Amino acid sequence: IYNQAALTLNNVNFAQNNAGDDAGAVYNYLGLLNVTGGKWTDNTAAHYAGGLLNDQGAAILTRVKFLRNHATAFAGGGIDTYAGALTLNKVTLSQNTAGTDGGGIHQSAGTTIMTGGSFNGNRAPNGKGGGMYNEATATLGPVKFKNNQAQHGGGINNSNYAVVYSALFSGNQASIDGGGVENNGATFDVSETTFDHNSATGEGGGINNNGNMSVNQTTFSFNTAQEGGAIENKGPVTISNTTFSGNTATNQG
DSSP states (O other), X not given: OEESSEEEEESOOEESOEESSSOSSEEEESOEEEEESOEXXXXXXXXXXXXXEEESSEEEEESOEEESOEESSSSOSSEEEESEEEEEESOEEXXXXXXXXXXXXXXXXXXXXXXXXXXXXXXXXXXXXXXXXXXXXXXXXXXEEESOEEEEOSSEEESSEEEEESEEEESOEEEEEOSSEEEOSSEEEEESOEEESOEESSBOSSEEESSEEEEESOEEESOEEEEOSSEEEXXXXXXXXXXXXXXXXXXXX
């Protein structure tokens, strides 16, 4: 579907659709998209957005499942959103893959608000953000990131502004840095969150921070990396009311 108006989808399923350019299932261009229920499974785009591309529109999704969608060459295995407003309520993204960045979601501009959802087993093996690559403004919580993989930021790679609260990062992996999160020259605020059994081959098993960060009421346990088992820090950070236990660095920290 290519949408440029108001489109409402109730319990609609998209399976094994293909796009030679962008948006394997739905391209929302300047439109108002409201989706409730349904499964988006095994859709493929040659470039961006294996499932949904939100291009300067408003998209509201509730209880939608994105499973095994694929953006072959570029970003946004499940969803790619650009210069619009994306609102996700209890949305699940599982086993989606991107050729470059954002196995689950890639946001290059605009805003994303996610409540009560999860990222499970999404992959960006050649890029950033196995679960999500954020280049704009994102507010996420409560949310779960489990077993996502990327080179940089197995769960999230943030390069602009992100707020995460009441979250779980568990079993995420980075083949380079930031097993749970990589904050790349940006602002990242996290609270009431658990980082558990995340790993990075290089720096920051839980978080690799190269920007401004605040951490409050958060637990880091059994995360591993070469440097900074829980956190590798190269920017200003404030940490409050937080617990570190059982984290491992094979070299320092």
